[in-house]
Amino acid sequence: MKALAFTGRRPLAAAASLVLAAALVACGGSDGDDSASDLDPDADLSKQSIVVSNWADYMPEDVAEKFEEATGASMEVTNHATNEELMAKLTAGSDSGIDVAFVSGQFAQALAEQGLVEPIHADLVPNMDNLAEGVQNLSYDEGNKNSVPYTWGTTGICYRADLVDEAPTSWNDLLEPADEYKGKVTMMATDRWLMLPAQKALGFSANTTDEDEMAQVKDKLVAAKKNLLAYDDTTFYERLISGEAVMVEAWDGWCNYGTAENENIKFVVPDEGSDLWVDTMVVLKTSKNKEAAHAFINYLLEPENGAWAAENILYNVPNQKAMDMLPADLKAQYPPLQVTAEQLLEGESLTDLGEAATMYTQLVTEITSS
Amino acid sequence: MTDLISSTPTGRGAVERSSRWERAALLVPGLGYVSAFMAVPVLLVLSYVFFQRGRFGGVVYEFTWDNFARAFSPTYRAVLVDSLVIAGAATVLALLIGYPVAYAIAMLPDRLRTIALVLVVIPFWTNFLVRTYAWIVLLSNEGLVNRSLERIGVIEDPLTLLYTRGAVVVGLVYAYLPLMILPLYASISKLDPELREAATNLGASRFKAFRTVTWPLTLPGVLTGCIFVFVPSLGNFIVPELLGGGKFVMVGNVVRDQFLKARDWPFGATLALVLIVVLVALFFVQSRVSRRLSTGGPS
Numbered sequence: 001m002k003a004l005a006f007t008g009r010r011p012l013a014a015a016a017s018l019v020l021a022a023a024l025v026a027c028g029g030s031d032g033d034d035s036a037s038d039l040d041p042d043a044d045l046s047k048q049s050i051v052v053s054n055w056a057d058y059m060p061e062d063v064a065e066k067f068e069e070a071t072g073a074s075m076e077v078t079n080h081a082t083n084e085e086l087m088a089k090l091t092a093g094s095d096s097g098i099d100v101a102f103v104s105g106q107f108a109q110a111l112a113e114q115g116l117v118e119p120i121h122a123d124l125v126p127n128m129d130n131l132a133e134g135v136q137n138l139s140y141d142e143g144n145k146n147s148v149p150y151t152w153g154t155t156g157i158c159y160r161a162d163l164v165d166e167a168p169t170s171w172n173d174l175l176e177p178a179d180e181y182k183g184k185v186t187m188m189a190t191d192r193w194l195m196l197p198a199q200k201a202l203g204f205s206a207n208t209t210d211e212d213e214m215a216q217v218k219d220k221l222v223a224a225k226k227n228l229l230a231y232d233d234t235t236f237y238e239r240l241i242s243g244e245a246v247m248v249e250a251w252d253g254w255c256n257y258g259t260a261e262n263e264n265i266k267f268v269v270p271d272e273g274s275d276l277w278v279d280t281m282v283v284l285k286t287s288k289n290k291e292a293a294h295a296f297i298n299y300l301l302e303p304e305n306g307a308w309a310a311e312n313i314l315y316n317v318p319n320q321k322a323m324d325m326l327p328a329d330l331k332a333q334y335p336p337l338q339v340t341a342e343q344l345l346e347g348e349s350l351t352d353l354g355e356a357a358t359m360y361t362q363l364v365t366e367i368t369s370s
Numbered sequence: 371m372t373d374l375i376s377s378t379p380t381g382r383g384a385v386e387r388s389s390r391w392e393r394a395a396l397l398v399p400g401l402g403y404v405s406a407f408m409a410v411p412v413l414l415v416l417s418y419v420f421f422q423r424g425r426f427g428g429v430v431y432e433f434t435w436d437n438f439a440r441a442f443s444p445t446y447r448a449v450l451v452d453s454l455v456i457a458g459a460a461t462v463l464a465l466l467i468g469y470p471v472a473y474a475i476a477m478l479p480d481r482l483r484t485i486a487l488v489l490v491v492i493p494f495w496t497n498f499l500v501r502t503y504a505w506i507v508l509l510s511n512e513g514l515v516n517r518s519l520e521r522i523g524v525i526e527d528p529l530t531l532l533y534t535r536g537a538v539v540v541g542l543v544y545a546y547l548p549l550m551i552l553p554l555y556a557s558i559s560k561l562d563p564e565l566r567e568a569a570t571n572l573g574a575s576r577f578k579a580f581r582t583v584t585w586p587l588t589l590p591g592v593l594t595g596c597i598f599v600f601v602p603s604l605g606n607f608i609v610p611e612l613l614g615g616g617k618f619v620m621v622g623n624v625v626r627d628q629f630l631k632a633r634d635w636p637f638g639a640t641l642a643l644v645l646i647v648v649l650v651a652l653f654f655v656q657s658r659v660s661r662r663l664s665t666g667g668p669s
Binding site: 082084085087088091092110111113114183189190191225228229230231232242243244352354355357358361362364365366368369 | 630
């Protein structure tokens with residue numbers, strides 16, 4: 001997921017961001033309220049301007065010009081590298097200056113529970129009709145009340161078909177690799193995706209907060225660690241291209257980046273099932289131009305904008321009309337793009353862990369330092 | 371300043387008083403900068419250690435000792451000990467490599483000496499991440515080291531070099547070696563060569579002259595170099611991630627993750643505080659030992 005396109009930073013930059021974050025939080029927190037504002041459907045958008053925070057390269061480069069052409073409202077784009085970075089900005093208490101933010105579903109849920117997002121005024125986003133059926137019932141935000149899905153996907157095993165004897169079918173193929181693949185597999189180290197393969201292999205929920213279940217998950221992952229080449233959240237597909245790894249835990253879209261270089265790189269969702277992650281758009285409560293903010297979300301739900309995301313980021317989009325527009329040869333080249341909405345919806349939607357997040361973090365340290 | 375004092379005809383006391391003020395005035399920009407941009411943010415972060423993580427990240431201002439209990443739980447204690455071992459190994463290795471290099475540079479003629487010193491510093495001109503990535507190219511199974519060894523027939527199958535504890539140590543040594551060489555060079559080049567000559571003239575072997583004269587006199591430089599390497603090694607999180615493949619967790623990684631991934635600022639701050647206390651204690655020991663060495667006896 002784009003949310004994790006985060007390699008290490010220079011220590012100085014990290015230190016600087018810590019200092020900044022500290023200064024921000026010092027301003028204190030405030031509780032929002034859940035009530036929706038009164039919005040004027042006939043507002044003059046040419047008098048409104050918005051700031052959109054998104055991951056880099058996650059929407060068309062000329063989106064600001066095109067949006068202004070289409071609606072009259074002006075917009076500015078700012079980037080965040082991770083969900084966590086955005087959360088730090090938005091929960092700092094004072095007005096972040098951001099009107100629309102792109103954030104993963106479980107984080108949108110956390111923002112909504114804190115009353116930081118404006119409920120979506122569906123009447124201002126008629127293009128929500130373009131969304132595939134079932135997208136409305138995801139557990140992080142039933143009914144898309146607070147967030148609108150932009151892209152989505154799942155996690156599975158990305159592998160080199162020419163370097164493995166049999167295609168993997170189970171998470172255990174990754175967790176307990178055959179002798180010849182030992183030291184040639186990678187897993188992700190970010191909490192939710194580090195846990196996912198073991199959670200699914202053991203038949204647990206990807207959102208489990210049960211301590212006994214997580215203890216079993218931990219044991220399985222500690223055992224799996226000794227067969228790993230490395231933990232890798234960002235360059236796993238490159239390791240497949242170089243042949244350094246033969247099987248990696250991967251997001252479907254990112255496996256496509258490998259396939260683009262080598263057609264022997266294939267993606268499979270293991271039989272035990274997997275997750276469903278969704279990157280969403282939310283309108284911040286603090287936005288002063290909520291009409292334009294809604295117009296922007298509506299604009300990105302135009303089929304051609306969804307299709308841009310699928311063609312350029314190689315992610316699935318929950319925008320059915322956009323998926324229908326995709327050229328057949330693109331889908332043929334990247335089989336994960338052939339997956340239907342129903343198939344994706346079989347994945348377990350990731351939700352916010354609440355208090356249990358601390359337990360997950362501690363387990364990550366215990367596993368990776370074991 | 372001393373020239374000024376000796377050449378001024380006015381009373382010595384008056385000059386000393388005014389120069390003290392001058393000196394204080396010179397400190398203002400530096401002190402102001404450090405306190406505004408270092409001390410205040412650090413104190414702010416440290417003030418979180420007694421509070422709790424909010425359900426969605428952020429800080430809940432309710433007093434608790436929990437963060438300390440967690441920081442000293444077996445999990446994090448093991449990480450801290452492991453970090454101390456890795457940083458310690460990197461420091462010893464850097465000293466073993468750095469001392470002969472610094473010694474050799476100090477013995478060079480003036481012109482070559484400058485060139486050599488510039489060469490030592492040149493790696494700092496390149497981004498640290500890029501330099502660390504270069505080591506991946508060197509150490510990976512398909513990398514330069516393995517390829518070369520295979521070609522000259524030393525090995526048949528590639529050695530596992532990358533993503534090992536050794537790779538982490540090597541990466542840290544590489545990163546901070548200049549910080550070892552420079553203080554060592556300063557200390558060795560200050561050494562009066564006549565002392566060494568006197569020792570050998572009086573019958574000491576070269577090794578004995580080194581052991582009893584050169585080494586003790588350069589010990590303050592050794593200590594400074596060791597601190598310069600040990601401190602940033604202990605807090606480094608890029609090298610364990612890139613060259614350790616995320617399989618070795620150092621305390622710097624844990625602190626970084628608490629702030630940037632887990633959004634648990636109070637706990638991250640507590641770990642940072644523990645780290646700072648360890649480092650301040652080290653500095654204290656270093657300055658005490660250095661002072662004793664330079665005054666030639668217990669102070």
